[in-house]
Structure formats: structure tokens, C-alpha cells
Amino acid sequence: MKLYSVCDGPPSLTCRTTLKALNIPYELIDISYNSGEHFTDEYAKLNPQRQIPVLDDDGFLLSEHIAISQYLCDKYAPNASIFPQDPNVRALITQRMCFNMAYLYPPILRYAIDPIFFDYQRDAEGLKKVQDVLSTFEEYLKRVGKKYAVSDNVTIADFAFVSTIICLEAVEITFDEFPLITKWYNNFKKENPEEWAVAEEAMKLITEYEKNTPDLSKLNHPVHPRKIL
Ligand SMILES: N[C@@H](CCC(=O)N[C@@H](CS)C(=O)NCC(=O)O)C(=O)O
Known part of the structure; x- marks a missing residue:
């Protein structure tokens, strides 16, 4: 594979x-x-x-x-607890992953990550959008009321959310005003050290890119404006 x-x-x-x-x-x-x-x-x-x-x-x-x-x-692993067979739990996991991909991740990508690579600025409007989508994530965590995003077990939905939230931590964008996100994220790190290690390595690389813009001279991106250094 x-x-x-x-x-x-x-x-x-x-x-x-x-x-x-x-x-x-x-x-x-x-x-x-x-x-x-x-x-x-x-x-x-x-x-x-x-x-x-x-x-x-x-x-x-x-x-x-x-x-x-x-x-x-x-x-x-059809019986694995990270994507269990119960249709309702599976549906919620899929819904949360779709929410992450279509709603939560795009403004975070645009605000936190794209300005590292392309000619975009971190502006107040972008931050407002990030805070808006984070407040929806916070509300989802509140409605579920469990340790993780969908249940008391970690699932692939948590993996997707963590992969998104590291983008904020990598460039020191705080989200302390969202207590449930903060608690969920810290708990994930503590209870899933091996999975967290995968995310953390990537997060450190993003931090490094934030400090030292990578060489993008060979990237002629069809959509994003080139960053002139
Ligand atoms: N919908 C895809 C999106 C994957 C995606 O956007 N990947 C980025 C890299 S993190 C990419 O390939 N972007 C292409 C580009 O920006 O040129 C998925 O969820 O797997």
C-alpha cells in the first residue's frame, strides 16, 4: 500500500x-x-x-x-472503534468530517497557511471568519458533550479536526476563547501520543515555514498569487 x-x-x-x-x-x-x-x-x-x-x-x-x-x-479494521459499525455514530463521524473539510478548514487554511506560501495577508476579516467557524466547532463539541468530537472514543473525525487545528497552533493563533476546543485538543494530545506525534511533526514544519518562507520558485500555481520575497 x-x-x-x-x-x-x-x-x-x-x-x-x-x-x-x-x-x-x-x-x-x-x-x-x-x-x-x-x-x-x-x-x-x-x-x-x-x-x-x-x-x-x-x-x-x-x-x-x-x-x-x-x-x-x-x-x-471493520470493528475498530475509530470508525465503528453503529450507523448513527458513523453518520456523525462522516458529518463532522464533511463539516471539517467544507466549513472549518477552508477559512483556517486561507488565514493561517496560505499567507506563508502565497501573496495573501492575515487580515481582520480573515480572523473573523476563523473565529466564526471555530464557534460552530465549539457548539458541536458542546452538543455532543463527550470527551471527543463524536463520542467518548477517539475517532477518525478527531484525526481530521486535529489536522486542522494544528494550523492555528503552528503559527501561534490562539483559540483560548473556545474552552471546549482547547480542552478537546489538549486531551487528544495527552491520550493519543502516537497519533499526536504524526500531527506534531507536521505542525513543527509549518512553524518552520512560517519563520523561513520555503523555496517556491518552481511552483507556478494556477490559482494562488505568487509571493514576492
Ligand atoms: N478534498 C481533498 C483536498 C486535498 C487538498 O486540498 N490537498 C492540498 C494539499 S494539503 C492540495 O493538494 N492542494 C492543491 C493545491 O493547492 O495546488 C481532500 O480532502 O483530500
Whole structure:
């Protein structure tokens, strides 16, 4: 099994954390986002969306971190508590992962991460959007009222949320005003040291990029404005 991954990318991290939690051996293939390796014709054969990650399970190609994480559980650990069989719990996990991908992560990506790589600024409007989506995440944690995002067990939804929240910690954007997010995040770190280690390594890399902008001279991004140093 191979995972095409970008070392600091939250969607890739969710898959890597799932692989770690399930103890599945695999080959990690690091795709260099910074040199635009995902825009090559060769990479497009793996994923016509030209996005990372992609799983190659003996020729079965799958992109989208939610699909990959759920597939890994269903195929290799159908009774695992990180994605249990109960239809209601599964539905909530899927809903929270969709919420993360479509609602929580995009403003955080735009505010915390994109300005490191591209010509975007961290402005008040961006911060307001981040706080707005965090308040919804806080509300979801309040409604569930459990130790983790969906239940008292850690699930792949937590892996996805942690992969998002590290983007804030990496660049020292605080979220202390959200006590349930803070408590959930600290608890995740304490109770899941092996999975946290995967996320923490990526977080440190983002911090390093924040301090020293990486070499993006080979990246001709079709969408994002080039950052002139
Ligand atoms: N919907 C995809 C999104 C994956 C994604 O956006 N990955 C980033 C890397 S972290 C990417 O490939 N971006 C392409 C680009 O910005 O050019 C998923 O959830 O897996």
C-alpha cells in the first residue's frame, strides 16, 4: 500500500494518523507541493484533481481524505472503534468530517497557511471568519458533550479536526476563547501520543515555514498569487 502525501498537509495527515492508529504498514511517498509535483502529468494519472493525498492500495486508487480514512477502517479494521459499525455514530463521524473539510478548514487554511506560501495577508476579516467557524466547532463539541468530537472514543473525525487545528497552533493563533476546543485538543494530545506525534511533526514544519518562507520558485500555481520575497 502506498500513500502519496504532502508532509505538512492536513488532509494527508488525517490519512497518516488513521494508518498509524490501525498499525497498517505502508509506503509513504512524499509529494513536493512546494515544487508543484502534483501538477505533473504523472501525478494527474493518480488524481485528475491534482490534489494530495492519494492512496494506492494494490492498484486501487483513492483520493479525498475522508474516503481514504473510511476505506482503510472498513477494509482493514471493520470493528475498530475509530470508525465503528453503529450507523448513527458513523453518520456523525462522516458529518463532522464533511463539516471539517467544507466549513472549518477552508477559512483556517486561507488565514493561517496560505499567507506563508502565497501573496495573501492575515487580515481582520480573515480572523473573523476563523473565529466564526471555530464557534460552530465549539457548539458541536458542546452538543455532543463527550470527551471527543463524536463520542467518548477517539475517532477518525478527531484525526481530521486535529489536522486542522494544528494550523492555528503552528503559527501561534490562539483559540483560548473556545474552552471546549482547547480542552478537546489538549486531551487528544495527552491520550493519543502516537497519533499526536504524526500531527506534531507536521505542525513543527509549518512553524518552520512560517519563520523561513520555503523555496517556491518552481511552483507556478494556477490559482494562488505568487509571493514576492
Ligand atoms: N478534498 C481533498 C483536498 C486535498 C487538498 O486540498 N490537498 C492540498 C494539499 S494539503 C492540495 O493538494 N492542494 C492543491 C493545491 O493547492 O495546488 C481532500 O480532502 O483530500
